[in-house]
Amino acid sequence: xxxxxxxxxxxxxxxxxxxxxxxxxxxxxxxxxxxxxxxxxxxxxxxxxxxxxxxxxxxxxxxxxxxxxxxxxxxxxxxxxxxxxxxxxxxxxxxxxxxxxxxxxxxxxxxxxxxxxxxxxxxxxxxxxxxxxxxxxxxxxxxxxxxxxxxxxxxxxxxxxxxxxxxxxxxxxxxxxxxxxxxxxxxxxxxxxxxxxxxxxxxxxxxxxxxxxxxxxxxxxxxxxxxxxxxxxxxxxxxxxxxxxxxxxxxxxxxxxxxxxxxxxxxxxxxxxxxxxxxxxxxxxxxxxxxxxxxxxxxxxxxxxxxxxxxxxxxxxxxxxxxxxxxxxxxxx
Numbered sequence: 001x002x003x004x005x006x007x008x009x010x011x012x013x014x015x016x017x018x019x020x021x022x023x024x025x026x027x028x029x030x031x032x033x034x035x036x037x038x039x040x041x042x043x044x045x046x047x048x049x050x051x052x053x054x055x056x057x058x059x060x061x062x063x064x065x066x067x068x069x070x071x072x073x074x075x076x077x078x079x080x081x082x083x084x085x086x087x088x089x090x091x092x093x094x095x096x097x098x099x100x101x102x103x104x105x106x107x108x109x110x111x112x113x114x115x116x117x118x119x120x121x122x123x124x125x126x127x128x129x130x131x132x133x134x135x136x137x138x139x140x141x142x143x144x145x146x147x148x149x150x151x152x153x154x155x156x157x158x159x160x161x162x163x164x165x166x167x168x169x170x171x172x173x174x175x176x177x178x179x180x181x182x183x184x185x186x187x188x189x190x191x192x193x194x195x196x197x198x199x200x201x202x203x204x205x206x207x208x209x210x211x212x213x214x215x216x217x218x219x220x221x222x223x224x225x226x227x228x229x230x231x232x233x234x235x236x237x238x239x240x241x242x243x244x245x246x247x248x249x250x251x252x253x254x255x256x257x258x259x260x261x262x263x264x265x266x267x268x269x270x271x272x273x274x275x276x277x278x279x280x281x282x283x284x285x286x287x288x289x290x291x292x293x294x295x296x297x298x299x300x301x302x303x304x305x306x307x308x309x310x311x312x313x314x315x316x317x318x319x320x321x322x323x324x325x326x327x328x329x330x331x332x333x
Contacts, residue, residue, distance in 0.1 A: 008044035009220070012168075015041065016134035017050075017057060020066040031056050051217030065142070068135035069106030077105050078142065078215065082208055085150065085201075092197035094150050095122070098143060109139065115194050119158060124188040130164035136188045140177075144190065145219030149211055151199040154230075155192050156275070161185040181320055229265040230276060237280055242304035248273050282318040285311075289327040296323045 018028045018041075029039045035052055037045070045053075058064045063072035081101050088094035092113070099111040099122065109124040109131065122143065124136060140160070148154050157179040166183035203211075211218065232255065237245055246254065251273070252262040266272055281303045288299045300311035315323050 009047060009050040010044055011041045013134065013137075014045055014050065014053065016132070017053060017066055019134075020057060020061060020063075020068070023067065024061060026060060031060065047220040048217050051215075051220055054216050065106065066135075066138055068131060068138055070108040071106055073102075073105050079212055081105075082146065082212065085146070086203060086205070086208055088150075088201050090197065090201065091147060091151055091199045092120075094201055095120075095143075095147055095197070098146060102139075102143070109136070109188070111139075111143070115197070118194050119191045120194040120197050121159075121189045121191040124163075126163070130162075130188075133162050133164050133167045133183070136162055136164070140190050141216070141219060145216070149219070150201050150203055151196070152202065153199075154271070155196050156271070157190060157192055159189070159191040161187065161189045163188040180317060229262070230271040233262075233266070233271075233273065233276055234280065237277065241302065242277070242281055242284070243302070245277065245304070278314070278318065281314070285315060285323070286319070286326065289323055290330040299323070 014037075018032075021028050021031070031053075032039060032041070035049060035056065037049070037053075054064075057066060058075055061067055061072065062074050064075060064078050065073040081098060084101050085094040085097045088097055096113055099113060103110045108128075109126050111122050111124050114121045114123055124139065144155065144157070157177050160177050160179055160181045162181070162183045163185055164183065233251065236251065236254070248262070249259050252259040255262060257265075263273075266276075285299060285303060288294055288302070289296075294302070296311070297308045300308040303311060305311040305314070312322065315321075315326070319326055321329065
């Protein structure tokens with residue numbers, strides 16, 4: 001998958017964002033026209049365009065969270081949130097402050113940090129019926145993007161649970177997070193390694209001003225897929241078939257560094273060679289299942305698996321579905 005394609009936002013997310021305007025009785029076509037988009041968005045849009053759409057809707061509704069909370073997140077709230085957490089000493093302190101701020105602003109859903117078994121979980125609670133998957137996802141984008149920026153690295157997501165039922169376009173959500181996702185759970189939660197909570201905050205006011213000038217596009221771009229060494233590794237791998245990928249030692253030599261240096265740099269970005277390979281295999285598998293008639297066994301071989309059963313196990317871990325179930329979910333009804 002080309003690097004530019006990796007930064008595209010699914011049309012289902014665009015439509016769900018526009019629904020916030022429709023619910024308030026506002027037309028969508030003038031806003032879309034102003035962004036150079038057609039009246040009905042049926043193709044993926046760039047992260048830059050989606051960021052512009054986010055800002056335009058926020059201006060129209062005076063709500064930076066698409067009207068999805070119990071109370072509006074009025075324009076300027078995200079800036080105040082950033083100032084609130086900027087000088088926290090550690091990620092844990094910053095995250096707890098951020099959750100208190102969002103709880104006060106939104107009312108619901110309310111978030112709290114729970115740490116257990118080596119996993120830090122942000123759990124969201126609602127008194128009434130579950131909110132939409134898009135609502136929870138928007139909350140995660142804001143919170144995850146902010147904490148990644150605060151520590152200067154992507155925080156890999158280990159799990160995502162949604163309290164709501166599985167939406168029709170659930171594959172879009174699965175691919176966006178790059179982590180196991182479950183729907184119809186008792187609570188909505190996002191989890192990452194608890195060791196990350198000890199990371200120091202080292203941003204300053206000048207860096208914050210630059211960050212805010214680029215938000216939310218920079219969040220959608222940088223913290224969904226890293227720049228730097230991880231991106232360089234990814235580019236090298238995507239130029240070859242998975243069966244032809246080099247060993248880690250050979251890759252390090254090709255990149256003119258030692259294996260330990262490459263491993264250290266990837267670790268600093270919250271990445272690993274194995275994780276990057278899994279991510280590329282996942283995206284290629286989804287593309288082949290959606291756009292070709294190749295059998296599951298043929299796809300497994302192309303991805304470098306010696307046995308289809310190993311591919312089945314990996315795909316279920318990535319997407320939460322069997323390859324056949326995923327392919328069926330992508331078939332137009």
